[in-house]
Amino acid sequence: MGGIVIFGAGGRVGRAAVAEAVRRGHRVTAVVRDPAKYPELAGLPGVTVARGDATDPAAVARTATGHDAAVNASVRLDVPSEEYFTGAARALTEGLRRAGVGRLLVLGIATTLETAPGVRLMDDPAFPEQYRTFSQGHVAEFELLTAEAGGLDWLMVVPPMDLTPDAPATGGYVSAVGAVTGTGRISHADLAVALLDEIDAPKHHAVQLAVSH
Numbered sequence: 001m002g003g004i005v006i007f008g009a010g011g012r013v014g015r016a017a018v019a020e021a022v023r024r025g026h027r028v029t030a031v032v033r034d035p036a037k038y039p040e041l042a043g044l045p046g047v048t049v050a051r052g053d054a055t056d057p058a059a060v061a062r063t064a065t066g067h068d069a070a071v072n073a074s075v076r077l078d079v080p081s082e083e084y085f086t087g088a089a090r091a092l093t094e095g096l097r098r099a100g101v102g103r104l105l106v107l108g109i110a111t112t113l114e115t116a117p118g119v120r121l122m123d124d125p126a127f128p129e130q131y132r133t134f135s136q137g138h139v140a141e142f143e144l145l146t147a148e149a150g151g152l153d154w155l156m157v158v159p160p161m162d163l164t165p166d167a168p169a170t171g172g173y174v175s176a177v178g179a180v181t182g183t184g185r186i187s188h189a190d191l192a193v194a195l196l197d198e199i200d201a202p203k204h205h206a207v208q209l210a211v212s213h
Helices: 012-023 057-064 081-099 129-148 188-200
Strands: 003-007 027-032 047-051 069-072 103-107 114-116 153-158 162-164 174-177 185-187 208-212
Touching: 003 012, 003 057, 012 027, 012 188, 027 057, 057 081, 069 081, 069 188, 081 103, 081 129, 103 188, 129 153, 153 188, 162 188, 185 188, 185 208, 188 208
Parallel strands: 003 027, 003 069, 027 047, 069 103, 103 153, 153 208, 162 185
Antiparallel strands: 174 208
């Protein structure tokens, strides 16, 4: 099995992705800002915990070298959304090219998905402005990757609004390109299944892939 580098591995989605990658026999580098806070990750078989920053191209290149694919599950709530997600997209694009990593999966947000052609959840006039501002960060990230990713094979995987932290993996999910689908909920474990499926057998490229139960 190949190697996967996971940025933001200390968060709930990141930890679920690490666990699913380990279950499938992958070698994993779990990238976090402070490795001392995540001793449970270091105890997993085949996992190396590394200090890193998804917005620093040099750090991305250093931690990603020798891997086949990357997942960005990182987020910073103390940095403006658009600044963080576009900064990470630029750094990942540059750093992964330097490292020779060909596949990148990033997490999106359900509010950017369409409920009808050309109509996104975030376009509803009643949608709270602070959430629209946060959602715009993912819109800008998607646009930047579309324009600047070059030969990097990337995909934005978008979970529904309702992410269930501790529900067990069923191994099942439904998906749709760019549009709301399914029940509007999914477990972290099954979101990780969807992520790893798109690493082990890529089927979607340079789109928003919505996944749900």
